[in-house]
Amino acid sequence: ILNVEQSPQSLHVQEGDSTNFTCSFPSSNFYALHWYRWETAKSPEALFVMTLNGDEKKKGRISATLNTKEGYSYLYIKGSQPEDSATYLCALYPGSSNTGKLIFGQGTTLQVKP
Amino acid sequence: DAGVTQSPTHLIKTRGQQVTLRCSPKSGHDTVSWYQQALGQGPQFIFQYYEEEERQRGNFPDRFSGHQFPNYSSELNVNALWLGDSALYLCASSLAGMEETQYFGPGTRLLVL
Numbered sequence: 001i002l003n004v005e006q007s008p009q010s011l012h013v014q015e016g017d018s019t020n021f022t023c024s025f026p027s028s029n030f031y032a033l034h035w036y037r038w039e040t041a042k043s044p045e046a047l048f049v050m051t052l053n054g055d056e057k058k059k060g061r062i063s064a065t066l067n068t069k070e071g072y073s074y075l076y077i078k079g080s081q082p083e084d085s086a087t088y089l090c091a092l093y094p095g096s097s098n099t100g101k102l103i104f105g106q107g108t109t110l111q112v113k114p
Numbered sequence: 115d116a117g118v119t120q121s122p123t124h125l126i127k128t129r130g131q132q133v134t135l136r137c138s139p140k141s142g143h144d145t146v147s148w149y150q151q152a153l154g155q156g157p158q159f160i161f162q163y164y165e166e167e168e169r170q171r172g173n174f175p176d177r178f179s180g181h182q183f184p185n186y187s188s189e190l191n192v193n194a195l196w197l198g199d200s201a202l203y204l205c206a207s208s209l210a211g212m213e214e215t216q217y218f219g220p221g222t223r224l225l226v227l
Contacts, residue, residue: 004156032214043118044204044218089156093214100147100170100213102206104156 002026004092006105013080014113020076021108023090027071031095034102035064035075038087047075047088080112116141118207118219126225127195135190135222139207145169146188147216148180149204157204163188164210192224200226 005024013019023033032051036044048057053068061078077084087109091102119138127133139146145164149157159172163182182188186207192199202223206216 006156034214036218041220043220046215046217049215091156095214100145100162100164100208101159101172102147102149102157102214102216103159104149106154106156 002092002094002103004090004103004105006088006090006108008108009106010109010111012111012113015081017080017112018076018078019080019110020074021088021110023073023075023105025071025073025090025092025103027068030068030071030092032093033066033073034091034093035073036089036091038089038107039085044089077110080110082112082114085110085112118205118217120203120205120219120222122222123220124223124225126227128227129195129197131195131226132191132193133195133224135192135203135205135224137188137190137205137207137219139186139188139205140217143207143209143217144186145208145210145213146182146186147206147208147213148188148190149206150174151202151204151221152198153201160190162213195226197226200224 035047038044048064050066055066087107089107091104147162148160151157161171166182177193202221204221205219208216
């Protein structure tokens with residue numbers, strides 16, 4: 001059974017702080033890794049999809065890295081703003097015989113205080 | 115371009131009842147997946163529909179069934195509801211052959227009393 005773990009479970013930071021979260025997964029079963037941002041009462045929004053070891057993606061103040069050999073991905077937020085408050089989900093797409101199935105971690109909930 | 119839509123947004127049922135949730139995929143998408151998110155957990159894959167057939171299924175009992183219509187919209191049916199079925203049900207759509215890229219709806223919140 002593939003297991004995707006995220007840490008921490010929740011995080012409270014002050015506006016302007018930089019922060020990062022971790023997503024861990026079995027390195028042997030991997031096709032793609034996704035990061036989603038999920039604001040309350042809205043749809044999960046895709047942030048990044050990464051497939052290659054060493055991939056780095058950036059969107060504004062948010063960036064992500066991927067290490068498939070050791071089975072982890074980091075999401076960084078530089079200079080957090082209140083509008084960054086959301087739950088951040090990572091999801092593994094194993095591919096192969098598991099076509100279509102995303103395996104999610106439990107999420108990291110970020111609260112940014114003004 | 116309409117994204118993924120789901121209805122209803124909220125629903126309250128009692129134990130033993132049956133429920134039907136609906137999903138319309140993003141324009142141009144032909145594949146629909148359903149996920150259940152229980153409190154404090156990440157979304158769990160229920161099943162995926164393509165060409166009106168269930169193509170892949172997660173670890174959910176037969177009480178959970180679905181359907182896909184010729185216009186690619188989909189329904190999730192749950193029979194004999196348990197209290198433990200209370201959750202947020204998310205629908206995601208994708209294109210066949212690009213299932214790793216899924217677009218999500220806002221979900222239906224189901225409460226079973």
